[in-house]
Amino acid sequence: MRADARRNRERVLKAAEEMFAEQGIAVPLDEIARRAGVGAGTVYRHFPTKEALFEAVIAGRVEALLADTDRLLADEDPGTAFFHFFDHKVRQASLNKALSDALEASRGVRYGSPRTHESFWRLVDDLLAGAQRAGAVRPDLDRDDVRALMVGCIRAVDQVTDPAKVDHLIQVMTDGMRVKHV
Amino acid sequence: MRADARRNRERVLKAAEEMFAEQGIAVPLDEIARRAGVGAGTVYRHFPTKEALFEAVIAGRVEALLADTDRLLADEDPGTAFFHFFDHKVRQASLNKALSDALEASRGVRYGSPRTHESFWRLVDDLLAGAQRAGAVRPDLDRDDVRALMVGCIRAVDQVTDPAKVDHLIQVMTDGMRVKHV
DNA sequence: GAAGATACGGAACGCGCGCCCCGGTTGTCA
DNA sequence: TGACAACCGGGGCGCGCGTTCCGTATCTTC
Numbered sequence: 001m002r003a004d005a006r007r008n009r010e011r012v013l014k015a016a017e018e019m020f021a022e023q024g025i026a027v028p029l030d031e032i033a034r035r036a037g038v039g040a041g042t043v044y045r046h047f048p049t050k051e052a053l054f055e056a057v058i059a060g061r062v063e064a065l066l067a068d069t070d071r072l073l074a075d076e077d078p079g080t081a082f083f084h085f086f087d088h089k090v091r092q093a094s095l096n097k098a099l100s101d102a103l104e105a106s107r108g109v110r111y112g113s114p115r116t117h118e119s120f121w122r123l124v125d126d127l128l129a130g131a132q133r134a135g136a137v138r139p140d141l142d143r144d145d146v147r148a149l150m151v152g153c154i155r156a157v158d159q160v161t162d163p164a165k166v167d168h169l170i171q172v173m174t175d176g177m178r179v180k181h182v
Numbered sequence: 183m184r185a186d187a188r189r190n191r192e193r194v195l196k197a198a199e200e201m202f203a204e205q206g207i208a209v210p211l212d213e214i215a216r217r218a219g220v221g222a223g224t225v226y227r228h229f230p231t232k233e234a235l236f237e238a239v240i241a242g243r244v245e246a247l248l249a250d251t252d253r254l255l256a257d258e259d260p261g262t263a264f265f266h267f268f269d270h271k272v273r274q275a276s277l278n279k280a281l282s283d284a285l286e287a288s289r290g291v292r293y294g295s296p297r298t299h300e301s302f303w304r305l306v307d308d309l310l311a312g313a314q315r316a317g318a319v320r321p322d323l324d325r326d327d328v329r330a331l332m333v334g335c336i337r338a339v340d341q342v343t344d345p346a347k348v349d350h351l352i353q354v355m356t357d358g359m360r361v362k363h364v
Numbered sequence: 365g366a367a368g369a370t371a372c373g374g375a376a377c378g379c380g381c382g383c384c385c386c387g388g389t390t391g392t393c394a
Numbered sequence: 395t396g397a398c399a400a401c402c403g404g405g406g407c408g409c410g411c412g413t414t415c416c417g418t419a420t421c422t423t424c
Contacts, residue, residue, distance in 0.1 A: 184399095
């Protein structure tokens, strides 16, 4: 692979990451190319289709989340770990339209690359099971419920701008997932 | 107004209601025209723009909801009334992509016609205030929070198909809005 | 430093959709 | 029933965007 080709590939990925984050998958490919300082043709030489580029970006972001999370979870009890993860994911997605678009579309389709998809959902399963065993999360929730609630929470948070409101909404939504001590 | 013009106007509205419900605002206008059995020009003679047609449809649906709700609320305590309304609205919107699109976009813009917009949000205010006075809904929620949570709940419900799951998700989300008796 | 392979840019194409226009048709009223 | 106004259909325009193509520039290798 020629040196300039590799350099351009990097530039395209970086520009795509930024623009997808700001505007979601709806951003025109020409703008990504322009931001990267290359022509549209160059983008297509490195990624066969716009969706492939999007998927590559998502895979990178999910890997970053997984790395963060591993670090985050070492020393927390299962309940806190689960809710930290949920909170973290919602905030990440609300700052990054690419991630919310991808998660919303992820019913039935891959979330990033096959590897990140697998890792991500296994992590959700593990966190959920732990939190449920610890009595922190209601036992009648499964992975799909958590996915749906994540999407819902992200979309709710999208509706407000005030950071205090964001905290508040996440609080309300996660409260519904806790077991009730009446 | 000529008789055939009025008839066509009705047909267009009916077709638009059906197609917007099924596919949201994204449905091409030509398809609405085809379903109505008229040409695209005819649609534009009755509604100056696609958005105006959409708004007219939404206004109709919101009026229907308001009528339903008035009947529903006469004999219920304020807490039940609020949660019935929330549940009803979420289910209505999840069956009708037009309504969820409109509600999601309603931050800062009209929800249907000026009149339905006003009536709808006044109803939300009244129900919310009543339920909070009765101690059924946490006092730190306002109209905007409720709007955001409605949108979130609708999007969460969109993610599943099983009706039992739908009930379950609405349950979880509304639980978070109740006051906690610990 | 020349030749060949590789990569580049951006013009061009196809497509879908909102919206406009005009030749023909249909309803209305005397 | 005739004449005029109102209305109709659908072809066409403009635009945005994903994708492709090809003449040109750049890198690599000997």
